[in-house]
Amino acid sequence: MFQILLNRPPANYLNAEMVEEINGAIATLLYRTDLKVLVFLAATNNFCGGIAAEDIADNRSYQLIESLGRMYEQLQNLNIPVLSIVQGMALGAGFELVIFSDLAIASESSKFGLPEIRMGLFPAFACNILQRCIPPKRAAELIFTGELISAKEAEEYGLLNRTVPDDKLQEQALIMLQKLVRFSAPVLQLAKKAITESRGASLEISIPSVEGIYLNELLALEDPKEGVRAFIEKRKPVWKNQ
Numbered sequence: 001m002f003q004i005l006l007n008r009p010p011a012n013y014l015n016a017e018m019v020e021e022i023n024g025a026i027a028t029l030l031y032r033t034d035l036k037v038l039v040f041l042a043a044t045n046n047f048c049g050g051i052a053a054e055d056i057a058d059n060r061s062y063q064l065i066e067s068l069g070r071m072y073e074q075l076q077n078l079n080i081p082v083l084s085i086v087q088g089m090a091l092g093a094g095f096e097l098v099i100f101s102d103l104a105i106a107s108e109s110s111k112f113g114l115p116e117i118r119m120g121l122f123p124a125f126a127c128n129i130l131q132r133c134i135p136p137k138r139a140a141e142l143i144f145t146g147e148l149i150s151a152k153e154a155e156e157y158g159l160l161n162r163t164v165p166d167d168k169l170q171e172q173a174l175i176m177l178q179k180l181v182r183f184s185a186p187v188l189q190l191a192k193k194a195i196t197e198s199r200g201a202s203l204e205i206s207i208p209s210v211e212g213i214y215l216n217e218l219l220a221l222e223d224p225k226e227g228v229r230a231f232i233e234k235r236k237p238v239w240k241n242q
Contacts, residue, residue: 030079034176047085051064
């Protein structure tokens with residue numbers, strides 16, 4: 001497991017330096033074969049309040065938007081599951097980070113939204129990803145109005161795996177992590193690869209693609225053989241992560 005801790009009090013507003021630091025951390029993971037999950041979490045009471053307004057005011061938005069784009073692209077290309085653990089506010093780019101995560105769990109009091117329209121802006125990457133995840137009219141409403149939604153609403157939209165009581169967030173997040181880390185790292189990575197390569201592709205393209213990953217990459221590993229043997233022998237598998 002690899003953690004990225006958002007720690008820029010009080011609301012973890014993203015500036016260019018912070019996003020570049022995150023990009024550097026993700027880049028070190030791209031070719032790791034031993035990892036099972038990447039976790040985003042906050043050191044403060046808010047997950048992420050979005051982009052730092054001073055970076056936009058100081059005409060640094062070109063660098064920041066380009067850096068954010070690279071961050072989201074890296075997350076899409078990263079062959080390990082990405083989990084966001086959300087408390088407090090997840091706004092703008094913080095909300096986008098949750099959307100780009102494979103898994104997300106949030107406290108009941110959390111709030112989500114895309115308030116950029118209120119500043120005469122629009123959420124560049126949410127315009128791309130959000131309508132792929134929820135009904136387009138729902139996505140348009142969130143983007144056009146800038147209104148906040150509750151964690152429960154975000155869960156109902158399918159943007160969260162689950163919402164939990166505030167005092168149970170860390171406990172429930174640990175349970176989810178324990179479910180992931182008990183499996184084989186390379187198998188998890190290939191499952192993520194199959195999901196990523198299938199997303200948005202037609203069945204004519206995605207079926208042969210996933211078939212190739214399964215037959216040529218998955219079945220070449222040791223862990224699938226061990227998993228099948230363990231199932232037949234009615235015992236727990238002993239993963240070699242190979």
